[in-house]
Amino acid sequence: MTRSPSLKRPLIVYPLVFHFLTLLASFSILIAVALRIDSGGPYTDERIIPIIADAVARDAAGGLSIVMTPELADLRTEATDLWFVAEDDGGASVVFGTVPENYASLLGRLSDLSYAQLRDRVAPYDLAAVIRRENTDIGALTILGHGALSELGFMVVFATNTIILPIFVLLTLTSLVVTPWIVRRSLAGVSRIAREAEEIDANSRGRRLSEAYVPQEIAPLVRAVNDALRRLDDGYERQQRFIASASHELRTPIAVLASKVDAADSKTVRALALDVQRIATMTEQLLDLHRLENNRHDVAIDLAEVGRRVVGDLAPLVIANGGSISLEVVDNEPCIGDVAALERVLVNLVQNAIDHGGTNVVVRVLGAALEVEDDGPGIPPTERERVFEPFHRLRPRATGSGLGLNLVQEVMDQHGGRVEILDAPSGGTVFRVDLGAV
Incomplete structure (x- = not known):
C-alpha cells in the first residue's frame, strides 16, 4: 500500500531549508559588500x-x-x-x-x-x-x-563577528525550535478531529466532526466529511423506516394467512404452513433488528435466569419435534446488556439447533458466556464465517429465514461481545456467545 504523503514534513523541512539558504545568501552578500567597502590595509x-x-x-x-x-x-x-x-x-x-x-x-x-x-x-x-x-x-x-x-579586511571580520554570525546562529536556532512548534500547534486541530473520527461508528449516528479547532484551509474538508455523514445518517434513517414499516405491514396479513392455512384440511394447503411460518419468522427477526438498533436498554443481567426462561418457553417445541432440551449452569457471573436482545439471541440459537442440528439440545451458562450445543452433523470450518451472513443457508432447502444467526452476530457486536462456533464432543456444533463479566 502506498504510504500517504506527510503534511508536517514539508511544512517544517522546506521553510528550514529556505531560511538556511536565505541566511547563507545574505551572509555571502554582506561579506562581498564588506570586502568592497573595506579599502584599508591589514x-x-x-x-x-x-x-x-x-x-x-x-x-x-x-x-x-x-x-x-x-x-x-x-x-x-x-x-x-x-x-x-x-x-x-x-x-x-x-x-x-x-x-x-x-x-x-x-x-x-x-x-x-x-x-x-x-x-x-x-x-x-x-x-x-x-x-x-x-x-x-x-x-x-x-x-x-x-x-x-x-x-x-577589517569590515569583513567586524561584520561577521558582530552582525552576521550572531544573527545567523539566532535565526537558525529559532527556526529549528519555533518552526516545528508552530506547525504542530497549527495542526493540533487536525489531530483532534482525527481522534473524533475514530470514535464514529454505526452506533454513534448523528455525531459530527468539530470545525472549531481546525485551520481555515482544512475546514472545507471537515465540512465535506460532515455533509457525507449527514447523508449517510439520512439514508440509514430512511432504510430503518422502510424496514419498520414493511415489517409492520407484513405482520397482519401473514397472521391472517397463517390462521387460514392452519384451519384448512387439504394436505397441499397445510404444506404451505411451513412457508408461512418462515415468512412470519423473518418478519419478526426484521423487527428484532430494528428494535435492537433503536431501543436498546442495558441493565444488569442474570444469564442463568435468561437461560431458564428461554428453555422453559422452547421446551414444548423441542419435545414436539421429538427432541430434548436441558439447561446446565456451570458458573454464573453478572454482566451488562439488553435483556430482550440477549433472550432473542438464545432463542435464535436454540431454534437454529432444532432446525439444523440433532434432536438433543443443551443450553449451558459459563460465567458471562452462553453455549448452545446440539448433536447434529456440525458445521464445516469453511462455512463458519458465512453462516452469520444474512439469508445464508448451508442447505438450500433448509427451514428458517436465514436471519437468525445474523441477528445473533449483530446483538453481540452491539454489546461488544463475540460469538464463535466450536465442535461438540458428539460431532455436533457448539455456539458460544461471550459478553464478558462486569
Whole structure:
C-alpha cells in the first residue's frame, strides 16, 4: 500500500531549508559588500589583547609590570615588531617594545578609551594597532598594542563577528525550535478531529466532526466529511423506516394467512404452513433488528435466569419435534446488556439447533458466556464465517429465514461481545456467545 504523503514534513523541512539558504545568501552578500567597502590595509589581530592582559601584573609598589608568559613569548616570536602599552584607571602604565611617536599623545589617557582599530595604509604597517579595555585579575586595563596582522579586511571580520554570525546562529536556532512548534500547534486541530473520527461508528449516528479547532484551509474538508455523514445518517434513517414499516405491514396479513392455512384440511394447503411460518419468522427477526438498533436498554443481567426462561418457553417445541432440551449452569457471573436482545439471541440459537442440528439440545451458562450445543452433523470450518451472513443457508432447502444467526452476530457486536462456533464432543456444533463479566 502506498504510504500517504506527510503534511508536517514539508511544512517544517522546506521553510528550514529556505531560511538556511536565505541566511547563507545574505551572509555571502554582506561579506562581498564588506570586502568592497573595506579599502584599508591589514589590521591588528585582537587575539593579542588577552595574551597581553595575562602578562601584566602588579609589583610590590602597586605599579604595573610585565611577566614573560609562554603565550607572550610565542607572540613575540611570531611578531618581532610587537609593542604595547597597558594602563589602569589610576594612571599606572607599563610599556613593552618601542611605541611609535604617533601614539605619544595617547599615553596617560588610554583609560578614557574603550575600543578602536587603528590601521596603516603604508607598508610595513607598523602604525597598525588596536585599543581595547580588558577586565583582569588586577583590575581593568586599557591596552594599546601592535602585533600579528590580519590580511582579511577589517569590515569583513567586524561584520561577521558582530552582525552576521550572531544573527545567523539566532535565526537558525529559532527556526529549528519555533518552526516545528508552530506547525504542530497549527495542526493540533487536525489531530483532534482525527481522534473524533475514530470514535464514529454505526452506533454513534448523528455525531459530527468539530470545525472549531481546525485551520481555515482544512475546514472545507471537515465540512465535506460532515455533509457525507449527514447523508449517510439520512439514508440509514430512511432504510430503518422502510424496514419498520414493511415489517409492520407484513405482520397482519401473514397472521391472517397463517390462521387460514392452519384451519384448512387439504394436505397441499397445510404444506404451505411451513412457508408461512418462515415468512412470519423473518418478519419478526426484521423487527428484532430494528428494535435492537433503536431501543436498546442495558441493565444488569442474570444469564442463568435468561437461560431458564428461554428453555422453559422452547421446551414444548423441542419435545414436539421429538427432541430434548436441558439447561446446565456451570458458573454464573453478572454482566451488562439488553435483556430482550440477549433472550432473542438464545432463542435464535436454540431454534437454529432444532432446525439444523440433532434432536438433543443443551443450553449451558459459563460465567458471562452462553453455549448452545446440539448433536447434529456440525458445521464445516469453511462455512463458519458465512453462516452469520444474512439469508445464508448451508442447505438450500433448509427451514428458517436465514436471519437468525445474523441477528445473533449483530446483538453481540452491539454489546461488544463475540460469538464463535466450536465442535461438540458428539460431532455436533457448539455456539458460544461471550459478553464478558462486569
